[in-house]
Amino acid sequence: MVNVTIDGMWKEFSDGTAIGPIDLEVRDGELIVLLGPSGSGKTTTLRMVAGFIRPDRGRLLFDDVNVMHVPPNERKIGMVVQSVALFPNMDVFQNIAFALEVREWPHEKVVRRVEELSDLVGIRNLLHRKITEISGGEGQRVALARALAHGPELLLLDEPLSALDPNLRESLQMEIRRIQKELRVTTIYVTHNQDEAFAIADRIAVLNEGVINQVGTPSDLYDRPLNRFVATFLGRGSILGGEVTSCDDKGFEVSFDGQTMHLPGYQEVGNIIELSVKPEDITVTRFGDDGLEATVESIVSQPGRYRVQLKIGKHSLHTFISANTLPEQFRPGERIRITIDPMEVAILADTSP
Amino acid sequence: MRRGGALRSSLMLIPFILLIGFLVYPVAIVLIQGLLQPTGSSFQEVVGSSLTQRIILFTVGQALVSTMVAMVLGVPGAFVLTKLQFRGKNTTRALMTVPFILPPIVVVVGFLEVFGPGGIIDSILMALLGSDTSMFNIATGYIGIILAHAFYNAPLFILMVSASLERLNPDIEEMAQIHGATFTQRLRRIIVPHIRISILAASILTFLFSFMSFPIVLALGEGSFMTIEVQIWNAFRFFDYGEAASLAIIQLLITMTLAYAYIRTGVREREVTGRTSYVRTVNIADLSTPTKILLIVYSSILLILLVGPILAIIRSAVYDPNTHVLTLRGFESLLNPGMDGGLIPMVNSLFYASLATVFSVILGLLLVFSQQSKMRLIPDLTSMVTLLPLGVSAITIAYGLMIAIAVPLGLSTNPWPLIVVAQTLIGVPFSVRAIEITRSKIDPAILEQAESLGASALHRVFFVELPLLAPGILVAGFFSFAMAIGEMSATIFLARPENFTLAIIIYRYLSVRKFVEAGAASLFLVVMCVAAFIIMERISENGYGGTV
Numbered sequence: 084m085v086n087v088t089i090d091g092m093w094k095e096f097s098d099g100t101a102i103g104p105i106d107l108e109v110r111d112g113e114l115i116v117l118l119g120p121s122g123s124g125k126t127t128t129l130r131m132v133a134g135f136i137r138p139d140r141g142r143l144l145f146d147d148v149n150v151m152h153v154p155p156n157e158r159k160i161g162m163v164v165q166s167v168a169l170f171p172n173m174d175v176f177q178n179i180a181f182a183l184e185v186r187e188w189p190h191e192k193v194v195r196r197v198e199e200l201s202d203l204v205g206i207r208n209l210l211h212r213k214i215t216e217i218s219g220g221e222g223q224r225v226a227l228a229r230a231l232a233h234g235p236e237l238l239l240l241d242e243p244l245s246a247l248d249p250n251l252r253e254s255l256q257m258e259i260r261r262i263q264k265e266l267r268v269t270t271i272y273v274t275h276n277q278d279e280a281f282a283i284a285d286r287i288a289v290l291n292e293g294v295i296n297q298v299g300t301p302s303d304l305y306d307r308p309l310n311r312f313v314a315t316f317l318g319r320g321s322i323l324g325g326e327v328t329s330c331d332d333k334g335f336e337v338s339f340d341g342q343t344m345h346l347p348g349y350q351e352v353g354n355i356i357e358l359s360v361k362p363e364d365i366t367v368t369r370f371g372d373d374g375l376e377a378t379v380e381s382i383v384s385q386p387g388r389y390r391v392q393l394k395i396g397k398h399s400l401h402t403f404i405s406a407n408t409l410p411e412q413f414r415p416g417e418r419i420r421i422t423i424d425p426m427e428v429a430i431l432a433d434t435s436p
Numbered sequence: 437m438r439r440g441g442a443l444r445s446s447l448m449l450i451p452f453i454l455l456i457g458f459l460v461y462p463v464a465i466v467l468i469q470g471l472l473q474p475t476g477s478s479f480q481e482v483v484g485s486s487l488t489q490r491i492i493l494f495t496v497g498q499a500l501v502s503t504m505v506a507m508v509l510g511v512p513g514a515f516v517l518t519k520l521q522f523r524g525k526n527t528t529r530a531l532m533t534v535p536f537i538l539p540p541i542v543v544v545v546g547f548l549e550v551f552g553p554g555g556i557i558d559s560i561l562m563a564l565l566g567s568d569t570s571m572f573n574i575a576t577g578y579i580g581i582i583l584a585h586a587f588y589n590a591p592l593f594i595l596m597v598s599a600s601l602e603r604l605n606p607d608i609e610e611m612a613q614i615h616g617a618t619f620t621q622r623l624r625r626i627i628v629p630h631i632r633i634s635i636l637a638a639s640i641l642t643f644l645f646s647f648m649s650f651p652i653v654l655a656l657g658e659g660s661f662m663t664i665e666v667q668i669w670n671a672f673r674f675f676d677y678g679e680a681a682s683l684a685i686i687q688l689l690i691t692m693t694l695a696y697a698y699i700r701t702g703v704r705e706r707e708v709t710g711r712t713s714y715v716r717t718v719n720i721a722d723l724s725t726p727t728k729i730l731l732i733v734y735s736s737i738l739l740i741l742l743v744g745p746i747l748a749i750i751r752s753a754v755y756d757p758n759t760h761v762l763t764l765r766g767f768e769s770l771l772n773p774g775m776d777g778g779l780i781p782m783v784n785s786l787f788y789a790s791l792a793t794v795f796s797v798i799l800g801l802l803l804v805f806s807q808q809s810k811m812r813l814i815p816d817l818t819s820m821v822t823l824l825p826l827g828v829s830a831i832t833i834a835y836g837l838m839i840a841i842a843v844p845l846g847l848s849t850n851p852w853p854l855i856v857v858a859q860t861l862i863g864v865p866f867s868v869r870a871i872e873i874t875r876s877k878i879d880p881a882i883l884e885q886a887e888s889l890g891a892s893a894l895h896r897v898f899f900v901e902l903p904l905l906a907p908g909i910l911v912a913g914f915f916s917f918a919m920a921i922g923e924m925s926a927t928i929f930l931a932r933p934e935n936f937t938l939a940i941i942i943y944r945y946l947s948v949r950k951f952v953e954a955g956a957a958s959l960f961l962v963v964m965c966v967a968a969f970i971i972m973e974r975i976s977e978n979g980y981g982g983t984v
């Protein structure tokens with residue numbers, strides 16, 4: 084379809100809030116997820132790509148053509164937004180047909196195309212309902228069909244599923260992914276939900292405070308987060324900071340708050356480094372003297388497991404223990420020992436906070 | 437509890453009895469006399485006469501043209517007000533209600549001062565072209581009437597249509613745009629279908645206003661333009677009660693139909709519009725140059741039409757166009773207690789308007805309470821009688837009061853109580869509306885709380901509900917006062933010379949070309965109305981009041 088290049092796109096609002104500079108390459112036929120917390124600039128970025136917000140700086144290329152001055156209605160984009168925004172004065176059929184009607188397609192072609200799309204998104208039986216007579220999930224399907232009707236080269240989805248309940252959301256995620264792969268339409272999908280991003284993305288771009296922190300496949304980001312933000316937001320990991328005390332060909336030793344830990348790889352002695360540790364790579368034991376000493380801060384029951392908040396010196400960590408473990412052994416204030424799988428620890432390249 | 441309930445229902449009956457006695461019964465008498473026992477012309481004669489047909493045609497025609505002009509002037513303003521970001525936007529929106537509370541006869545004075553012969557525009561042209569004869573006048577005659585109606589109703593379009601535009605989720609427009617719709621396609625397929633109902637509702641109100649407009653047609657028409665309303669008055673003055681009643685019937689049929697249509701559109705609007713979304717606005721600086729020029733031209737026209745006449749009243753109070761000098765004669769005359777002076781009318785105006793204000797607020801309160809009634813039919817019935825005064829013209833109300841109450845009771849020699857009644861009736865719909873708005877903002881949980889704590893019904897009304905309604909009651913009061921003090925149609929119909937109000941003497945001054953005297957009296961009324969407006973705004977600012 085189209086290869087999208089966002090190059091140094093930057094926007095400052097009148098109140099001083101700035102988004103950007105955004106640099107991102109969306110490859111032909113790929114589904115890229117723009118992931119970030121609320122207020123990080125996801126919608127603004129998407130609206131700049133759509134052409135609703137004019138960036139103060141930067142370029143936007145569709146297949147090497149600068150579309151910065153092309154109005155939104157000529158950019159060959161399909162879009163779905165969180166509020167659905169179906170046209171209230173039209174029925175389902177007319178909503179889906181909208182993009183074709185404004186392009187003055189002949190009536191028979193419109194009918195055929197709308198039927199084809201309604202089959203694709205599974206709403207064939209709703210075509211003549213009013214939009215007030217369909218459910219939220221059905222509304223999202225109609226919105227998707229409307230966005231795809233004119234065969235857009237680029238599909239923009241801004242939190243299309245966030246208003247739906249979790250089960251429906253999961254099944255629609257799968258469908259969006261199936262349809263996107265079937266049509267091979269280049270897609271930017273915005274969400275603040277990590278699970279959704281992992282479920283649907285070819286690649287994820289993590290956005291924080293108006294800047295993209297890291298772009299990569301879900302496992303790239305999960306296993307090798309570049310900075311503290313990506314590690315905590317994406318892997319829900321904990322951060323340990325310490326000083327490299329020795330290094331040889333078997334690895335190096337890092338110490339924090341009087342305890343040391345061996346890790347593979349090479350680090351300059353004396354370096355201050357940060358490690359990202361994911362909850363599933365921590366093993367907790369009540370006894371013995373392996374690993375590190377930690378204090379239990381709190382323990383909270385969750386479905387099928389407990390979430391244990393730990394403290395090593397001034398560092399906080401968290402992990403999960405199975406519900407079969409006796410939680411009384413991990414009362415707050417209790418001293419326990421933990422081991423961390425050294426192969427899974429990620430060393431953050433970017434240690435600026 | 438039972439006693440409280442009984443008290444409540446008897447309180448609820450009061451406004452019905454009063455409205456039936458002073459509105460329904462008199463109008464019914466008009467209809468019966470007109471149809472069954474006409475003195476003067478019979479209904480058939482009136483309907484068949486070519487004069488009547490011409491009058492009806494003119495009345496409808498001018499109302500249609502007024503509606504079109506107000507729409508053309510107002511709808512773009514609604515877009516400017518919603519879509520454009522500029523400083524003073526909230527003030528502008530608030531100021532849009534000012535024309536609405538200005539007395540029509542005062543607007544006539546302002547119009548003559550700006551657009552009339554010897555007016556501001558005329559003077560400028562004369563000075564520019566070095567001419568010493570008047571060369572510009574669009575204040576009197578057909579154009580003047582239309583423009584004065586637009587003065588009142590263009591703001592109505594602006595307010596009603598912009599309120600509707602604000603309810604259009606901006607995502608919807610953007611979805612139309614991203615999926616390929618050009619500006620005109622969006623306008624035709626999305627925006628117009630959305631604001632259609634508000635345009636229709638504003639059109640009906642404007643048509644009704646222009647259809648029943650009396651002082652404007654009388655004063656700017658200078659006797660050569662007849663609407664149904666003016667002709668009812670004429671017929672009455674020449675004792676052709678048959679004609680007056682017949683015309684009132686025709687008028688009532690038309691206005692009631694329209695009032696009903698208006699209520700229906702209101703119902704439908706509430707059904708189809710969603711929540712108010714925040715609007716995405718454009719900064720003036722981001723507009724293209726042609727758009728900016730268009731915007732400047734448009735705002736200048738609106739400014740001259742809407743603000744010009746109001747400001748010009750100041751000039752009219754001190755500048756005598758007959759002698760071309762600045763003078764304080766107008767104010768001297770306003771304070772003159774003699775036969776031709778303004779002091780007695782001023783006292784009359786204040787006295788009648790104050791009484792009418794008190795009554796219409798009390799009636800308004802009682803009507804709002806009965807609107808909340810859980811009894812079947814009562815709320816619907818209440819809304820109906822509340823809106824009745826909107827569908828019956830002021831002249832018909834006055835005419836009904838005159839023949840059904842003044843004549844039998846011997847009040848016709850000094851009918852001042854009826855003037856108060858008429859002014860009260862005209863204020864009731866507005867005071868109900870103002871109180872209703874405040875009531876709808878009260879959290880019902882507070883009232884339930886009072887009830888669950890064991891407060892009696894009476895206690896609850898006096899110590900909980902009334903204090904909470906206070907802002908609405910105040911707004912209702914000032915609004916009613918502004919409407920009453922400027923009321924001219926019913927008042928002129930009923931008043932004997934000793935009952936004359938300022939509105940009436942302004943009209944009389946104008947017809948004998950005493951322009952400064954008219955100007956000074958107008959200035960006094962404007963100051964009263966604008967003061968009422970400012971107080972209403974202050975009350976509404978804290979979020980409790982509101983009128984439109």
Ligand SMILES: Nc1ncnc2c1ncn2[C@@H]1O[C@H](COP(=O)(O)OP(=O)(O)OP(=O)(O)O)[C@@H](O)[C@H]1O
Nearest residue numbers: 096097098100120121122123124125126127128275
């Ligand atoms: N028109 C505007 N004027 C000023 N600030 C704005 C405007 N639009 C967005 N912002 C600010 O820009 C930042 C990014 O907003 P944006 O809507 O892009 O966030 P988001 O990542 O989509 O968040 P969410 O997940 O809550 O939708 C926020 O701080 C927001 O307040």
Ligand SMILES: [Mg+2]
Nearest residue numbers: 125126127241
């Ligand atoms: Mg957003």
